[in-house]
Amino acid sequence: MKCTKFLAISLLLLSSFAIPIFCASNTTTTAPPPPPPQCGEAKVTGCHNRAEALKLKLVAIFAILVTSMIGICLPLFSRSVPSLQPDKNMFVLVKAFASGVILATGYMHVMPDSFDCLRSQCLPEKPWRKFPFTTFVAMLSALVTLMIDSFSMSYYKKCIADQSSSKDVKDGGLESQHIGHGHRNLEAADDDDSAASQLLRYRVVAQVLEVGIVVHSVVIGLSMGASDNPCTIRPLVAALCFHQLFEGMGLGGCILQAEYGAKMKAIMVFFFSSTTPFGIALGIALSNVYSDDSPTALIVVGLLDACSAGLLNYMALVDLLASDFLGKKLQNSMMLQVWAYVAVLLGAGGMSLMAKWA
Numbered sequence: 001m002k003c004t005k006f007l008a009i010s011l012l013l014l015s016s017f018a019i020p021i022f023c024a025s026n027t028t029t030t031a032p033p034p035p036p037p038q039c040g041e042a043k044v045t046g047c048h049n050r051a052e053a054l055k056l057k058l059v060a061i062f063a064i065l066v067t068s069m070i071g072i073c074l075p076l077f078s079r080s081v082p083s084l085q086p087d088k089n090m091f092v093l094v095k096a097f098a099s100g101v102i103l104a105t106g107y108m109h110v111m112p113d114s115f116d117c118l119r120s121q122c123l124p125e126k127p128w129r130k131f132p133f134t135t136f137v138a139m140l141s142a143l144v145t146l147m148i149d150s151f152s153m154s155y156y157k158k159c160i161a162d163q164s165s166s167k168d169v170k171d172g173g174l175e176s177q178h179i180g181h182g183h184r185n186l187e188a189a190d191d192d193d194s195a196a197s198q199l200l201r202y203r204v205v206a207q208v209l210e211v212g213i214v215v216h217s218v219v220i221g222l223s224m225g226a227s228d229n230p231c232t233i234r235p236l237v238a239a240l241c242f243h244q245l246f247e248g249m250g251l252g253g254c255i256l257q258a259e260y261g262a263k264m265k266a267i268m269v270f271f272f273s274s275t276t277p278f279g280i281a282l283g284i285a286l287s288n289v290y291s292d293d294s295p296t297a298l299i300v301v302g303l304l305d306a307c308s309a310g311l312l313n314y315m316a317l318v319d320l321l322a323s324d325f326l327g328k329k330l331q332n333s334m335m336l337q338v339w340a341y342v343a344v345l346l347g348a349g350g351m352s353l354m355a356k357w358a
C-alpha cells in the first residue's frame with residue numbers, strides 16, 4: 001500500500017519535470033535558425049500590421065487584467081473554505097504550491113531573461129560578455145534581501161522588547177496582539193510573541209515578493225506592447241494570461257498568510273493585476289521610441305531582472321520553502337512532507353512550462 005503510494009508520487013514528480021523538457025526539446029528541433037541581430041531598430045517581418053496588433057493589445061489588456069485578478073484572489077478567497085483554514089493540511093499544500101511557483105519564477109523566468117539581455121549581441125563585447133553581470137547582481141540582491149530581512153526583524157524585536165518592558169511596569173502584563181486565529185494555551189504570551197514576529201516576517205515577505213514579481217510583469221507587458229507583429233502577439237495573449245494567473249496564485253498564497261486587512265489586500269491585488277496591462281499600455285505609448293534590443297533597454301531590463309531574480313530565489317528558498325519544510329508542522333509528519341514536496345514540484349513544474357512562452 002505504502003509502496004504504491006510512493007511510486008505514484010515519484011511518477012508525478014518525474015512527469016512535472018518531463019513536460020517542460022519534452023516541450024523544450026520539441027521546439028529546438030522545429031525552430032528555424034535565429035536571424036542575424038538588428039539592434040535598436042524596428043524589425044520588418046512577414047507579419048506586420050499595426051492596426052491589427054493594436055486591437056489585439058487592447059484585448060490583451062483586459063484579458064490579462066481579469067486573469068491576474070482571478071489568480072491572485074483565488075487563494076485569498078480560499079479562507080471561506082473550511083478545509084483551507086491555516087491549521088489544516090490543505091493550507092500547507094496550497095502554500096507549498098505557491099512557493100514552487102515563486103521559485104520557478106525566479107529561476108526559470110527572470111534569471112534567463114536577464115542573461116538574454118545582458119549577453120545580447122547588441123551590447124558591446126567588452127564589459128558585458130566578459131563578466132557574468134547577471135549572477136553578480138543576483139548574488140548582491142540576495143544579500144541585500146537577507147539584510148532587509150534580518151534588520152527589519154531585529155528592529156521589530158527591539159521595539160517589542162521596549163514596549164513590553166514599559167507595559168509590564170505600567171499594568172503588569174503584555175496584552176496579546178495576536179490576530180484572528182490561533183491556539184491559546186498556558187504559554188500563550190510566549191507563543192503570541194513568536195506568532196507575532198512570524199506574522200511580521202510573512203508581511204515583509206509578501207511586500208518584498210510583490211516588488212520582485214512586478215518587475216518581471218511590467219517587462220513582459222512592455223515588450224508585448226512595443227511589438228507590431230500580430231502573429232507573435234496572438235499566442236502571447238493566451239500565454240501571458242496563464243502566466244499571470246499562475247503567478248497571481250503564487251503571490252496570493254503569500255499575501256494570504258500575511259493576514260492583511262481588506263484595504264491592504266485590495267491595494268496589493270490592484271498593484272499586481274495592473275502591472276502587466278500597465279506595461280502593455282506603456283509599450284503602446286512608447287512603441288515609436290522603445291525597442292526591445294536598444295542597448296539602454298537591454299541594460300536597464302537586464303539589471304532589474306537580475307535584481308529581482310536574486311530576490312525571488314532567496315525569498316522562495318529561505319523565507320518560503322525552508323521556513324515551512326523545517327518548521328514544526330511539516331517536521332512532525334513525514335507523509336505531509338512528501339505531499340508538500342509534490343505540491344512544490346507541481347507549482348514549479350507548471351511555472352517552468354510557462355517559461356516556454358513568456
Ligand SMILES: [Zn+2]
Pocket residue numbers: 109110216220243355358
Ligand atoms: Zn515569465
